[in-house]
Structures are given as structure tokens and as C-alpha cells.
Amino acid sequence: MSWIYLMLAGIFEIGFATTLKLSNNFTKLWPSIIFIISITLSFYFLEKSIEKIPIGTAYAIWTGIGAVGTVFIGILFFKEPASVMRIFFLVTLVGSVIGLKLTA
Incomplete structure (x- = not known):
């Protein structure tokens, strides 16, 4: 689990x-609310996971x-570059x- x-x-x-x-620097209500919910749940699930998985x-x-997923979101929705490197x-x-x- x-x-x-x-x-x-x-x-x-x-x-x-x-x-x-x-x-937009917390000037838009719904994205700001979703941010707060998402960060809270992210840390909650991270905390639950480290009960059995080494913290490192x-x-x-x-x-x-988070990094890989966010880069893909940036490429797909925000027109960020998708260079070979x-x-x-x-x-x-x-x-x-x-x-x-x-190895864990």
C-alpha cells in the first residue's frame, strides 16, 4: 500500500x-483552491508512504x-519545448x- x-x-x-x-500568483480563485487541496493531499500521501519506504x-x-509529470504537462498544455536533450x-x-x- x-x-x-x-x-x-x-x-x-x-x-x-x-x-x-x-x-497566476494566487490571483485566480479556483486554481488556488485546487493548489491547496493538491499540496495537502500530496504531503499527506507522502507521509503515509514513508511509514514503510525509506525517506530518501x-x-x-x-x-x-512530479518533475516528469509536470514537464509533460508543460509540453502538452503550455507549449514548453520538447527538445531531444x-x-x-x-x-x-x-x-x-x-x-x-x-533497490528499495
């Missing part, structure tokens, strides 16, 4: 990073999920996250 909590924490991290951008592993995977380093990051999962 700890790994499911960690995945949920990572998904909500993507949510809070995305809604942080959409909130959980934190690295949590930030990895950017994709290469995302794949490297995913490989590192998988390696941490396999």
Missing part, C-alpha cells in the same frame, strides 16, 4: 505544480514523478526512479 500512497503523492505533486502556474527513496521518487534527461530521470524502486 505504501507504493500506492507514493504514486498518489506524486500525482498530486503534478497537480499542485500545475495549478501553481494556473493560479520515497522523496526521490516523489520528486521524480530534454526528453533524454527525462528518460534518464525515469530510469533513476525505477532503479530506486527496484
